[in-house]
Amino acid sequence: MATSAVPLEHSGHAEAHELSFIRKYIFSTDHKIIGIQFLLFSLVFLLVGGILATMMRWQLGFPNEPMPGGGLFPETMAPGGILLPEFYNSLVTMHGTLMVFFAIMPLLVGVFGNYLIPLKIGAPDMAFPRLNMASFWIAVPAGLLMVAGFFVEGGHAGAGWTAYAPLSADPEWTGVHAGQQLWLLSLAIIGLSSILGATNYITTVVNLRAPGMTWFRLPLSIWALFITSILVLLAIPILSGAAIMLYFDQTIGTHFFDATDGGQPLLWQHLFWYFGHPEVYILILPAMGFVSDIIANGSRKPVFGYDTMVWAIVSIGFLGWVVWGHHMFQSGMNPTLGTVFMISTFFIAVPSAIKVFNWMGTMWRGNIRFHVPMLHAVAFVAMFVIGGLSGVFMASNTFDIYIHDTYFIVAHIHYVLFGGSLFAIFGAITFWYPKMFGKMMSPLLGKIHFWLTFVFFNLAFFPMHSLGIGGHMRRIYDPTQYEFLQPLQPINKFISISVFILVASQIFFAIAFIMGWFNGEKAGENPWEDNGLEWSTPSPPPHGNWEKTPHVYRGPYEFSSPLVEEDYLPQFKKLDGDSEPAAAGGNGRG
Amino acid sequence: MSWILPEGISTFAADIDLIYYWILVITGIVFVVVEGGLLWFVIKYRARPGRKAYYIQGNTKAEIIWSAIPAVTVVFIGLWSAIIWDDIKGRDSVPEGSLAYDVRAEQFEWHFTHAGVDGTLGTADDFQLRNQLHVPVNQPVVLNATAEDVIHAFFVPALRVKQDIVPGLGAVIWFEATSTGEYEIACAELCGMGHYRMRAMLTIHTQEEYSQWLASQSPVATAE
Numbered sequence: 001m002a003t004s005a006v007p008l009e010h011s012g013h014a015e016a017h018e019l020s021f022i023r024k025y026i027f028s029t030d031h032k033i034i035g036i037q038f039l040l041f042s043l044v045f046l047l048v049g050g051i052l053a054t055m056m057r058w059q060l061g062f063p064n065e066p067m068p069g070g071g072l073f074p075e076t077m078a079p080g081g082i083l084l085p086e087f088y089n090s091l092v093t094m095h096g097t098l099m100v101f102f103a104i105m106p107l108l109v110g111v112f113g114n115y116l117i118p119l120k121i122g123a124p125d126m127a128f129p130r131l132n133m134a135s136f137w138i139a140v141p142a143g144l145l146m147v148a149g150f151f152v153e154g155g156h157a158g159a160g161w162t163a164y165a166p167l168s169a170d171p172e173w174t175g176v177h178a179g180q181q182l183w184l185l186s187l188a189i190i191g192l193s194s195i196l197g198a199t200n201y202i203t204t205v206v207n208l209r210a211p212g213m214t215w216f217r218l219p220l221s222i223w224a225l226f227i228t229s230i231l232v233l234l235a236i237p238i239l240s241g242a243a244i245m246l247y248f249d250q251t252i253g254t255h256f257f258d259a260t261d262g263g264q265p266l267l268w269q270h271l272f273w274y275f276g277h278p279e280v281y282i283l284i285l286p287a288m289g290f291v292s293d294i295i296a297n298g299s300r301k302p303v304f305g306y307d308t309m310v311w312a313i314v315s316i317g318f319l320g321w322v323v324w325g326h327h328m329f330q331s332g333m334n335p336t337l338g339t340v341f342m343i344s345t346f347f348i349a350v351p352s353a354i355k356v357f358n359w360m361g362t363m364w365r366g367n368i369r370f371h372v373p374m375l376h377a378v379a380f381v382a383m384f385v386i387g388g389l390s391g392v393f394m395a396s397n398t399f400d401i402y403i404h405d406t407y408f409i410v411a412h413i414h415y416v417l418f419g420g421s422l423f424a425i426f427g428a429i430t431f432w433y434p435k436m437f438g439k440m441m442s443p444l445l446g447k448i449h450f451w452l453t454f455v456f457f458n459l460a461f462f463p464m465h466s467l468g469i470g471g472h473m474r475r476i477y478d479p480t481q482y483e484f485l486q487p488l489q490p491i492n493k494f495i496s497i498s499v500f501i502l503v504a505s506q507i508f509f510a511i512a513f514i515m516g517w518f519n520g521e522k523a524g525e526n527p528w529e530d531n532g533l534e535w536s537t538p539s540p541p542p543h544g545n546w547e548k549t550p551h552v553y554r555g556p557y558e559f560s561s562p563l564v565e566e567d568y569l570p571q572f573k574k575l576d577g578d579s580e581p582a583a584a585g586g587n588g589r590g
Numbered sequence: 591m592s593w594i595l596p597e598g599i600s601t602f603a604a605d606i607d608l609i610y611y612w613i614l615v616i617t618g619i620v621f622v623v624v625e626g627g628l629l630w631f632v633i634k635y636r637a638r639p640g641r642k643a644y645y646i647q648g649n650t651k652a653e654i655i656w657s658a659i660p661a662v663t664v665v666f667i668g669l670w671s672a673i674i675w676d677d678i679k680g681r682d683s684v685p686e687g688s689l690a691y692d693v694r695a696e697q698f699e700w701h702f703t704h705a706g707v708d709g710t711l712g713t714a715d716d717f718q719l720r721n722q723l724h725v726p727v728n729q730p731v732v733l734n735a736t737a738e739d740v741i742h743a744f745f746v747p748a749l750r751v752k753q754d755i756v757p758g759l760g761a762v763i764w765f766e767a768t769s770t771g772e773y774e775i776a777c778a779e780l781c782g783m784g785h786y787r788m789r790a791m792l793t794i795h796t797q798e799e800y801s802q803w804l805a806s807q808s809p810v811a812t813a814e
Contacts, residue, residue, distance in 0.1 A: 160780050302646070406778075561645055
């Protein structure tokens with residue numbers, strides 16, 4: 001193991017240096033503070049994205065009726081409270097964009113990559129703490145630019161979060177100019193933030209592991225974040241490049257994606273999805289990692305088939321690069337290519353199935369504690385199964401002819417990104433909250449939030465499958481325009497009402513989050529009786545994390561081991577028979 | 591809530607629908623087994639005082655079995671889909687003797703050029719209709735489609751036809767309707783402000799009706 005790259009600021013002592021408020025909480029280089037900054041940043045965008053969804057659902061459930069509170073919007077968005085079609089298109093675009101790039105992705109990678117990696121591998125901080133601070137402070141202006149798009153002339157980007165050219169390439173087709181340009185700039189900037197973060201995570205995992213923390217003793221959350229970081233590092237530059245090309249098409253008259261002047265619209269789709277499919281796994285792999293940690297803890301059992309789980313993460317990460325064409329089956333690309341991409345896509349069923357069955361294997365003959373994080377983790381598995389199975393329908397290029405660009409895909413993506421990623425995020429926040437803030441979140445509020453979210457999530461999104469089977473196109477402003485969709489309108493109304501309750505239910509999470517901070521019960525070092533290294537330091541951990549670098553004696557999931565009385569055996573606990581790990585096992589402070 | 595596909599009225603609709611129902615049955619069984627198993631584990635293995643979980647790291651045999659079953663299943667669905675796909679969308683799939691039409695898609699309407707009575711495009715009796723396509727039943731039809739401005743998608747749910755039309759690339763779309771009547775054509779790719787109302791009607795006639803209808807359309811109708 002390499003022994004260099006000790007963060008300069010942390011060599012020496014772990015006790016808090018006397019730092020000013022600004023250096024400690026605003027421009028901090030402490031990975032924990034940066035993780036919490038990302039948490040607050042992305043929860044705000046999660047809320048905004050949810051509110052945009054309720055506005056869309058108002059129009060779909062109650063077409064052309066004035067939206068309650070719609071009078072607050074200017075004439076260019078909702079005259080008389082009735083949403084305009086061009087504003088609806090901006091809502092579609094921005095709901096997707098904010099949720100993917102400013103909520104789910106930073107929640108998974110920005111928050112937990114930052115917070116967990118050093119604490120779980122036994123490092124005092126990230127390899128490059130200043131780069132880390134930069135990655136957060138680059139994300140902030142990106143977020144502001146993205147929000148600013150709502151206030152410019154011509155309205156915000158309205159070409160969908162996938163921004164298909166030439167609709168997105170020429171203001172002539174949408175009337176949107178500054179909005180689309182801000183959208184592109186913002187994505188290029190937040191991309192830079194992700195690239196800096198990923199560089200840091202990869203370096204940290206490779207170089208700063210504590211003595212004894214071998215690769216196959218890493219928790220699955222860290223494996224997942226490590227593989228995800230590689231995907232981020234390779235995928236994001238493709239998006240950034242494509243976004244810059246599209247920006248030039250918009251502003252200085254290039255024609256990369258504009259057919260009338262020799263450009264190729266399909267090139268955008270190839271570039272976007274060559275980034276976009278790895279992105280899908282960026283949005284699910286960390287979730288799978290957190291859920292593996294939480295299910296082992298909740299079940300009080302080792303993760304079933306740890307090695308297989310690692311290889312499943314690696315193979316999903318690899319396969320993610322060779323399936324992008326399944327987004328383009330009906331795009332007009334060579335039909336033989338469609339078959340090739342179908343076959344590669346179907347292979348992903350194998351590692352995905354392994355993961356699901358191994359989670360079930362972990363719970364099998366366990367002694368399951370249903371703390372709030374465990375509820376979310378089990379819900380993740382149950383919902384990911386539905387999202388995976390609906391994926392089989394879409395993976396068949398032949399049946400995809402019918403359901404492509406219908407509500408079937410909307411149902412699928414929400415079962416994966418909400419049922420999957422977001423439940424895992426709620427699980428992870430509730431699981432690591434005590435470590436972050438030193439306080440417990442209210443289990444009662446947590447359970448109310450979980451059950452309302454679980455029930456109304458399913459009521460909102462499960463019926464969307466049947467809209468898709470009925471042929472209901474996605475991204476249409478007013479379904480009542482079509483005769484064949486009119487019998488489906490009661491389902492639309494039902495979905496809308498469920499979404500309103502689903503979004504409103506999140507208030508319980510907000511209350512639990514804020515109340516826990518102020519007057520939550522004090523959390524001990526290890527409130528969940530877990531095995532990870534992060535539980536060997538006070539909650540919240542001091543600057544530098546440990547007085548003395550922890551040593552690692554075993555794998556991360558030794559629950560119910562026959563070697564000890566209790567039903568958990570932490571990685572850092574030395575038993576009589578354990579020998580000291582080789583000194584050069586990690587960060588060189590040993 | 592329905593899992594039943596709407597009536598399909600093209601020669602390949604039944605093939606597409608059969609794949610759907612097979613996937614529905616297979617995934618339905620997996621759904622019941624996995625979610626049922628999960629629910630059973632959750633109830634059966636809930637924490638009870640004085641009990642310790644069973645300490646086991648894994649089981650290679652079990653893992654091989656549950657990798658192999660999905661692998662075999664998806665290969666089966668994939669090969670089957672590939673065969674039907676080639677019949678519908680393959681490069682040589684357009685049947686010989688198909689009746690040809692030109693389709694021009696633009697924000698936010700469809701223009702369909704019908705060959706006149708002579709049945710050949712590019713002659714003087716061609717005529718163009720806005721948002722209306724008329725075809726005869728039981729006769730393969732091929733649409734040579736172009737897009738003027740942005741990407742549009744030609745979608746006729748009843749025919750199980752969907753194809754993006756990319757500017758500069760165009761698309762060749764074929765189908766053979768198996769019953770008469772009026773069906774809606776939709777744009778399925780977000781194409782701008784009026785995307786939601788980019789709607790057209792497909793009228794499928796009997797062969798005789800179609801001939802009569804063609805005769806009644808004088809080339810003057812070209813002026814939309």
